Amino acid sequence: MSDPSQRCTASGHEIPELDPRTRCPQCGGLLEIRHAPPGVSGAALRRLFDERGGGGGTGPHASGVWRFREIVLPTAADAILTYPEGNTPLLARRAVAEWVGAPGLLLKHEGHNPTGSFKDRGMTVGVTQARRVGATAVACASTGNTGAALAAYAALAGLPALVIVPKGQVALGKLAQALAYGARTLVVAGNFDRCLELADQASVELGVYLLNSINPFRLEGQKTIVLEALQQLGWEPPDWIVVPAGNLGNTAAFGKALTEAREWGLVARLPRIAAVQAAGAAPFALSFREGFARRHRVEPRTLATAINVGNPASYDRAVRAIRETDGVVIAVPDDEILEAKAVVDAAGVGCEPASAASVAGARQLIRAGTVRPGDRIVAVLTGHLLKDPAAVTHYHQEIEPPPPRANRPVEIEPRLSDIAKQLTAARLPAS
Ligand code: F0G
DSSP: OOEEEETTTTOOOOEEEOOOOOOOOTTTOEEEEEEEOSSSSSSHHHHHHHTTSSSSSSGGGGGGTTGGGGGOOOGGGGGGGOOOOOOOOOOOOOOHHHHHHHHOOOOGGGGGTTTTTTTHHHHHHHHHHHHOOOOOOOOOOOOOHHHHHHHHHHHHHHHEEEEEEEETSSOOOHHHOOOOOOOEEEEEEOOHHHHHHHHHHHHHHHHHHEESSHHHHHHHHHHHHHHHHHHHTTTTHHHHHHHHEESHHHHHHHHHHHHHHHHSSOOOOOEEEEEEEGGGGGGGHHHHOOOOOOOOOOOOOOOOGGGGOOOOOOOOHHHHHHHHHOOOEEEEHHHHHHHHHHHHHHHHOOOOHHHHHHHHHHHHHHHTTOOOOTTTTTEEEEEEEGHHHHHHHIIISSSSSSTTTTOOOOOSOOOHHHHHHHHHHSEEEEE
């Protein structure tokens, strides 16, 4: 097997695998990892991945990312830096499926990763690559989760880390993680898009290794969300994969994972990707409606802060993912995102607001007739409930009038009779 290379998705220019630049040196375009075909049949690859199991043990194959190393980063060898991560559950929950209107709905819960979001999958590969190229510091801009993951993996690697975040727009759990894991956390009066411009500039001018999803090695790790879901389904693809979309790294990674999986015989057909944006931050959905005639930028505004992105960096790569999988892009309003989140939370699953966009999106697609109720759907929950505790208390305690699913805390006198009264109320079926 020959080494992978990095190829510009705009100009086709290639640079070696160990070149630390994260954009094309000729045109500034985004790079993509080009793998040599694995050289074995799809059946042999499936067997190899299946023999490694679904987690447990020690060493790289205990990771739900490095279990697929031959099609992620085959040359990483001893440089691999893993928590381990991945091995997240694929859940069937009737209450959520009923709300969506699709009995076969499954939830791929990426909140079960070590730092509570899917970003760990990209970061294990990104920080491994940082070590391989001899980086002396790493950096990212973030709406919170990338920063949390970067901070944790930089600590594992012993590398100094800069996390650049938009002031007042990062959920508490995520900010707490970046600080706790020891990243130098830089708060900028501006939105995520401005933070990303700065991080991009810092990587060129100051030589820090950029670990946003612009970095193509991050996407190689994020491909494994799809690979692992396919493996959990016995390599029988679902009809749809629904994913929240912000900076579009995941949408791009999913498209690449799927087209490679078909090319190399892992699966015979492709699921369709449905990328779901928040209505207040939906430039990609706008472009989709125009047949991708042009790229849009918006001033983003959504309660789902993780996807509060107005100028998504991986736009071109994501357009290809949607085209190649006959996918769709939609937008859902914040109140539907919050309702979907309340449903997911009350099912005992829980997720952060941006994650619930996939569930709200699945319902919208069923209602529109784009997705049929009998279709097999995997909706990705990208982050853990505890990432954004303020979103929970806002919904349950602060919104006036209370939304139908609000679960207000009840103040009682310190008496058994008050508890007895509440026990009776708790036993009543929800209206
Ligand atoms: N869901 C969550 C929980 C996220 O944190 C993000 C992105 C997305 C969905 C969207 O994924 O950007 O690949 O389209 N968070 C980034 C961050 C922007 O900085 O943590 P995407």
